[in-house]
Amino acid sequence: MAHSDHNPSAVRNGLLAALPPEDLARLRPRLQPVELPFDKTLFPADGAVEAVLFPESGMVSLLATLDDGEQVEVGVVGREGLVGLPLVLGDDRSLVEAKVQQEGTALRIGAAAFRDEMEASAALRGLLKRYALAFHAQVTLTAACNTRHPIEQRLARWLLIAHDRAGADEFPMTHEFLSVMLGVRRPGVSLAAGVLQKAGLVRYARGRMEVTDRPGLEASSCECYHVARREFARLLGAGAAQKPG
Amino acid sequence: MAHSDHNPSAVRNGLLAALPPEDLARLRPRLQPVELPFDKTLFPADGAVEAVLFPESGMVSLLATLDDGEQVEVGVVGREGLVGLPLVLGDDRSLVEAKVQQEGTALRIGAAAFRDEMEASAALRGLLKRYALAFHAQVTLTAACNTRHPIEQRLARWLLIAHDRAGADEFPMTHEFLSVMLGVRRPGVSLAAGVLQKAGLVRYARGRMEVTDRPGLEASSCECYHVARREFARLLGAGAAQKPG
């Protein structure tokens, strides 16, 4: 990614980068660059999905809303994927909310145009079906992980995921956000984060998190992180699998 | 379903029933009836998926295996769906294990033949993409549900799901199995099940569970059951959505 920063026309989204040149060339004119401002809701829970977004940077969370109004993170999308999976699978509504957790940019294509492109390109269809499967695997692992793994391991996992998306060792991340992502109380995060910090794996202050020992953090995480990453690599190729978490 | 029992040629699988007659007619000769014996592993975790199964009765669990070897239920398939989602999305391996939890029968089609049929039928492709989305929603809800809901509500939810698949008020179901499905200890199930029994909602003994107050059980369940069911109905139509849970 380092050299692509100097070339504004380079493809920074992993899925787009995995497309054959001719398919990408056809798709490209219909993609519009958009900002992903922090905390923006891209589409609400139970709402319409009007476009597909291919993030080039930043991080988007998918949040399920429960009966009591509480939200739980069920998946994450960065530049390895896309936001708007229902459109890939022939629907135009989403059960979950999509919300920007790290600011960034994305390439946007409206629902109708996207449908056209899906019909026109077998490569696009094949790629996005595999992405749907990889994302499904991520959610599946999250379901198991949330059930069986203690807070500290899950925290390490999400920090790795966020670290991958951030493109830097330091990135904005409050305990409050992490508590929603993990589906636990905020003090639970503070406790677990304190352990990781004392172990020298991370450092944090006032909404900024810094990963200081990535290998150590990986060792502290449950295997769910690595399994999901391996699955992405298998399905989308080593090239497309840009640290999916 | 009552009258179709008398007609062996009737379509009892919800997905197949939702196909246009001509698409079903083409698919049908390639479907072979198979048994789903209790406890059989249809495909192992991390193993190859050699066929798609359309259950006509019974219940199949999808289980994620964690690092410690423990398994957690992440999804369920009955006659409303299919087993072998990776083949629908262009892959031939599965991260999760598929295991029969209630015996039954299914219609089977090999991977290669299934691929042919997918290419030949736009209706089949559209239907199964929507099923993939509905199943994805089920797993998503399970992830949130496992994180935030207490055992008793989750137990009620799984009993409703099992009740739907069983086609009878009484069906085989041990606490041991339920503990795996919920990802909790077995005594936790015994405790929660005892509460439901004392409340007059269920009755059980030696591996047989009987639902005695379905509306009461629905009231005791978290909303995840109803949300998933609604999502199935929305995506697959009221006809196809045969009590998906």
Place this chain on the structure above:
DNA sequence: GGCGGTGCGTTCGAAATCGAACGCGAAGGC
């Protein structure tokens, strides 16, 4: 330079769940 909001450390009692064990009774095999 005061002031309010935010992010975080910390505490506490209560509740849920764990993890392991023991016993009992019914079902099924011999």
Place this chain on the structure above:
DNA sequence: GCCTTCGCGTTCGATTTCGAACGCACCGCC
């Protein structure tokens, strides 16, 4: 009819997590 196995009730202490609260330090704002 005996015996093993299985399914379940139950107990116990330990651990985790909850849920709510308080206080403090830092930042941005005026």
